Amino acid sequence: MAFVKKLAFNLFAWGIVLAVAFPLFWMLVTSVKPAFELFRRPPTMLPETWTFEHYLHLIERTNFLTYFRNSVILSTTTTFVVVAIGTLGAYSLVRFRFRGRESLAFMVLFTYLLPSVVLIIPLYLLLVQIGLANNIFSLVIAYTTFALPYALWLLRSFMAGIPEDLESAALVDGASRMGAFVDVILPQLLPGIISTALFTFILSWNEYLYALVLVNSDDARPLTTGVMNMLVSSFNIEWSLLMAASVMMSVPLIIIFAFLQSYLTRGFGAGGVKG
């Protein structure tokens, strides 16, 4: 009985793993198949002919690299802005006593009460008025507004876990407030900062809707809308190119994830318990 139970559990678990992994596998395989092999029946599990022509095509004959560069700039900038504001904001929410501190912390979460579709038009008009329409930085601002509330709460719970005595000790030892923050608080906050940075980076790397509405020149498009626009039209989908693009879009995330995933889970755990 115990054996059957174990077997059933294993089958179930592997079933889920396969269900999640298969599309990724198929994406990879499709991207290295020549176009004529794509729709063959029965389908070939592994390509009969291996080819990297789709990758070359994307890099040499399309705007892919521009989109990629835009996405990198966009996500990195957003991450830096969010981490910088989030850390200092969380510090002030935890360390300074001021009127309305708690209500402020809760008000920040209101952003999440509104569906993002509702905000998109006002935000667009606002950005047009300040002359940022069709600019990559309009997306930085938009993404910062989504990521910051969560970042603040996550960092706040990390910050609350750092004993105040540490900072007091640094002050007595002769550090300025900023000096104590850099020397003592930041190193302690590192796991929190890494999880926040990962969260923000992934969010801005994946975002589609706002990128579609706020940016429509090829120079400023990020990967998500750029690739869609280029390869998917009403009449045709360039499957091979699309899959090759998808692989290249996922690679940076997979690399980052592989290195930092332990921080990420730790961060979500901390946020869950204390936030």
Next chain:
Amino acid sequence: MAAVVFSNVRKEFGSFTAVHGLDLNIEEGEFVSLLGPSGCGKTTTLRMLAGLEFPNSGEIRIGDRIVNDLAPGQRDIAMVFQSYALYPHMSVAQNIAYPLKKRGVPAAEREKSVAATASLLQLTELLDRKPRQLSGGQQQRVALGRALVRDPKVFLLDEPLSNLDAKLRGYMRVELVELHRRLGRTMVYVTHDQLEAMTMSDRIAVMDGGKLQQFAPPTDVYAEPANRFVASFIGTPAMTMIDGELTEDAGAWTFNAEGLSMTVGPLSGQAKSGPACLGVRPENVSVGEGPIGAVVQVVEKTGHENIVFMQLPGGHRLTARAPAMQSWQPGEQVKVVLDASHVHIFGSGPRGDRWNRPAQSAAPSSAKATPQIIASKNTKADPKAEKAAS
């Protein structure tokens, strides 16, 4: 080296007043303990001195500087925290060197000072470790090292021994006193442990409810407590307190409570007839012969002496110290006498003033207070007890 002066210092947190108009004159090179129960304002006082809290009014001086508006780093102080507050990501050496680094001491000089401090505190072999790899006692020494390395004017210690086990605490007490003697620096020490305050301090500032209750050498605090709070807070087992009536008859004062009546005095001009409280320390109560009848409830044997807990007919409790060879059974009827020259009379209320006339004008000397003086008090009481027993 510097004196520390608090003048009418007041600190409020919202509607709560943590410290009410504190006046405190700490002399240069003195070891002063701020003693009191939790919430009495002692830690707030220390944090104001450190610059981690700012007073709402009043003035704090270190040496000849008013430090009210100075940042902690500009006050030339060092502090040891209850939690030690070692920087977890830095090695022991980096921890100790941090205050020097922040003051721009060159690296070579820094290294020398760290090495000297480490050898003073026997930390040399631990310099490369991280704080989490150290035992509690070792962490404590690193925290001390970080304070010592810079040779500040004033040392602030916030219950530094409370996280150590009893044996290590006793050892560190002696170490700290020795350190103070060697450095001759002003030290302000916050504790809720009366034993620490009594054994280490030149003077004790007893605080309660944000107010200074008494500021005097340990022996005076023990022998002539300023009020009922100080009297009951200092001393283990605690002073017996009996509420009753005080009456005056032509300059002679009599204290009456149920089951107890005795002439007391001389009292100061403050004394008046009416409700009052009689206090007597266990060593000033002799069991054996005497005018007062009592029933033994519990006898605690500590090995070198017995602590006898008794009840008077009126229901009041009374505690006595007795030599180890004397013992009684619970329920036994005994006769008791209180040493009239060591009986304290307090006004009514939890902080009623002491009404006894000062025995002699006890000059507050900054001489090192030693527990021996307290011990000699014990022996003064003991012969009577022995006489009574024989």
